[in-house]
Amino acid sequence: xxxxxxxxxxxxxxxxxxxxxxxxxxxxxxxxxxxxxxxxxxxxxxxxxxxxxxxxxxxxxxxxxxxxxxxxxxxxxxxxxxxxxxxxxxxxxxxxxxxxxxxxxxxxxxxxxxxxxxxxxxxxxxxxxxxxxxxxxxxxxxxxxxxxxxxxxxxxxxxxxxxxxxxxxxxxxxxxxxxxxxxxxxxxxxxxxxxxxxxxxxxxxxxxxxxxxxxxxxxxxxxxxxxxxxxxxxxxxxxxxxxxxxxxxxxxxxxxxxxxxxxxxxxxxxxxxxxxxxxxxxxxxxxxxxxxxxxxxxxxxxxxxxxxxxxxxxxxxxxxxxxxxxxxxxxxxxxxxxxxxxxxxxxxxxxxxxxxxxxxxxxxxxxxxxxxxxxxxxxxxxxxxxxxxxxxxxxxxxxxxxxxxxxxxxxxxxxxxxxxxxxxxxxxxxxxxxxxxxxxxxxxxxxxxxxxxxxxxxxxxxxxxxxxxxxxxxxxxxxxxxxxxxxxxxxxxxxxxxxxxxxxxxxxxxxxxxxxxxxxxxxxxxxxxxxxxxxxxxxxx
Numbered sequence: 439x440x441x442x443x444x445x446x447x448x449x450x451x452x453x454x455x456x457x458x459x460x461x462x463x464x465x466x467x468x469x470x471x472x473x474x475x476x477x478x479x480x481x482x483x484x485x486x487x488x489x490x491x492x493x494x495x496x497x498x499x500x501x502x503x504x505x506x507x508x509x510x511x512x513x514x515x516x517x518x519x520x521x522x523x524x525x526x527x528x529x530x531x532x533x534x535x536x537x538x539x540x541x542x543x544x545x546x547x548x549x550x551x552x553x554x555x556x557x558x559x560x561x562x563x564x565x566x567x568x569x570x571x572x573x574x575x576x577x578x579x580x581x582x583x584x585x586x587x588x589x590x591x592x593x594x595x596x597x598x599x600x601x602x603x604x605x606x607x608x609x610x611x612x613x614x615x616x617x618x619x620x621x622x623x624x625x626x627x628x629x630x631x632x633x634x635x636x637x638x639x640x641x642x643x644x645x646x647x648x649x650x651x652x653x654x655x656x657x658x659x660x661x662x663x664x665x666x667x668x669x670x671x672x673x674x675x676x677x678x679x680x681x682x683x684x685x686x687x688x689x690x691x692x693x694x695x696x697x698x699x700x701x702x703x704x705x706x707x708x709x710x711x712x713x714x715x716x717x718x719x720x721x722x723x724x725x726x727x728x729x730x731x732x733x734x735x736x737x738x739x740x741x742x743x744x745x746x747x748x749x750x751x752x753x754x755x756x757x758x759x760x761x762x763x764x765x766x767x768x769x770x771x772x773x774x775x776x777x778x779x780x781x782x783x784x785x786x787x788x789x790x791x792x793x794x795x796x797x798x799x800x801x802x803x804x805x806x807x808x809x810x811x812x813x814x815x816x817x818x819x820x821x822x823x824x825x826x827x828x829x830x831x832x833x834x835x836x837x838x839x840x841x842x843x844x845x846x847x848x849x850x851x852x853x854x855x856x857x858x859x860x861x862x863x864x865x866x867x868x869x870x871x872x873x874x875x876x877x878x879x880x881x882x883x884x885x886x887x888x889x890x891x892x893x894x895x896x897x898x899x900x901x902x903x904x905x906x907x908x909x910x911x912x913x914x915x916x917x918x919x920x921x922x923x924x925x926x927x928x929x930x931x932x933x934x935x936x937x938x939x940x941x942x943x944x945x946x947x948x949x950x951x952x953x954x955x956x957x958x959x960x961x962x963x964x965x966x967x968x969x970x971x972x973x974x975x976x977x978x979x
Contacts, residue, residue, distance in 0.1 A: 468852030506781030515792030517835020524807030536847035544830035569633030575940035610950030611783035619674030624789035626677035635669035678743035835914035873904030873911035
């Protein structure tokens with residue numbers, strides 16, 4: 439049997455195993471996945487030679503052309519550790535391979551840099567201040583959105599001053615006549631998408647009922663989306679969050695902001711668009727989205743959940759359920775691509791990676807990492823990379839760690855091969871430095887912990903051991919990666935401030951502060967551009 443046939447056989451076996459597990463309604467059991475058999479000296483020399491050739495070519499293929507389109511993917515909480523775990527999980531669950539040798543879609547992009555995620559008043563950030571940084575080009579204070587350094591959390595009066603507002607790359611794109619949109623698996627008013635259009639001193643002021651006395655006199659985020667610029671001019675919004683828009687009759691929880699003013703902002707959004715002669719469509723499930731006539735629709739809003747959308751592992755895949763992140767990405771690109779002369783800006787967020795990690799549930803988090811990988815692959819198969827800059831990044835990391843020393847191909851959700859020399863028990867490969875599962879007991883002399891070898895560590899809700907007891911696992915403060923392909927992607931090349939990303943997107947597409955300051959150097963590399971296009975096509979494969 440040749441290598442190709444072996445690979446197909448392994449994939450078939452892995453797929454069959456996953457299907458049997460699903461049909462049985464039982465969580466997967468940790469196992470060891472097969473390691474490639476042909477990793478001899480010739481294999482590694484060939485891999486090295488291929489990467490070296492790509493690196494030498496990448497050094498000469500800098501594309502200084504203007505990016506008509508910009509697509510920004512954000513994996514919320516997708517730091518280096520969750521990304522590596524996601525890479526291994528993808529290989530093991532999708533391909534039946536050991537996993538370590540594989541790649542996520544963006545890991546084959548020709549350019550990358552590291553982003554420093556600290557914010558003005560905190561070493562370890564939240565998603566609001568980080569989103570403000572990479573979308574507006576300047577760092578901000580914790581919990582604030584779209585405002586400058588002079589506004590701190592809860593300072594409503596200060597946030598009302600337009601002189602202190604920071605416009606985002608989405609606003610820059612609109613000012614340049616481009617179509618704009620965002621896709622997220624969170625509420626449409628959650629921190630990351632809200633930084634595109636809102637100006638507020640508290641990210642939690644998503645609807646009027648959450649404003650409290652400190653927010654008196656300020657406008658809630660949902661209202662800013664529907665009534666203010668640039669929110670009301672966004673062409674595509676696909677997300678969760680019907681509660682904050684007043685579009686549900688469900689019973690609210692502490693995580694749902696139920697409007698107190700009785701307004702249904704989705705219907706107001708529809709009426710406003712139609713009053714201006716636009717064809718607007720509001721959808722609430724997968725079938726509605728698929729039935730959309732993109733050619734005749736000017737504005738599209740899809741809200742697929744009352745609160746956040748479901749984790750990928752829990753998503754209803756039926757026609758009345760929630761669309762995948764890849765489906766929403768495809769729909770958004772179809773809508774926005776109609777602006778053939780000016781182009782578009784699109785942000786796509788895999789927002790629930792972060793939530794699963796806060797709950798210290800690795801399997802749910804990694805399923806959402808793979809869903810983001812699918813969305814990026816979908817975009818790459820659709821976009822023209824000759825005139826589209828694609829960036830994949832994270833806002834911050836988490837405190838999950840990958841422990842040693844498991845054998846190659848060991849289930850990333852499994853236990854280590856090593857037995858701890860103190861308590862003579864093994865431990866899971868993935869653990870957290872703080873979080874829920876601080877299942878220690880103390881008898882006055884010794885501290886003991888549960889034995890993971892006696893637990894099913896691969897089930898959806900399993901929570902690995904955490905060192906410090908907290909009710910909600912925290913973010914991590916290390917740098918995050920940003921991967922790029924397309925025009926001007928070479929501008930990501932070292933350790934950067936996170937706010938640099940907005941400047942890359944602005945300069946690449948000559949918008950915002952760079953609309954009149956966009957002169958390109960006279961590059962002697964122009965003769966390589968035909969080959970550069972071929973190189974970018976290869977990345978899609």
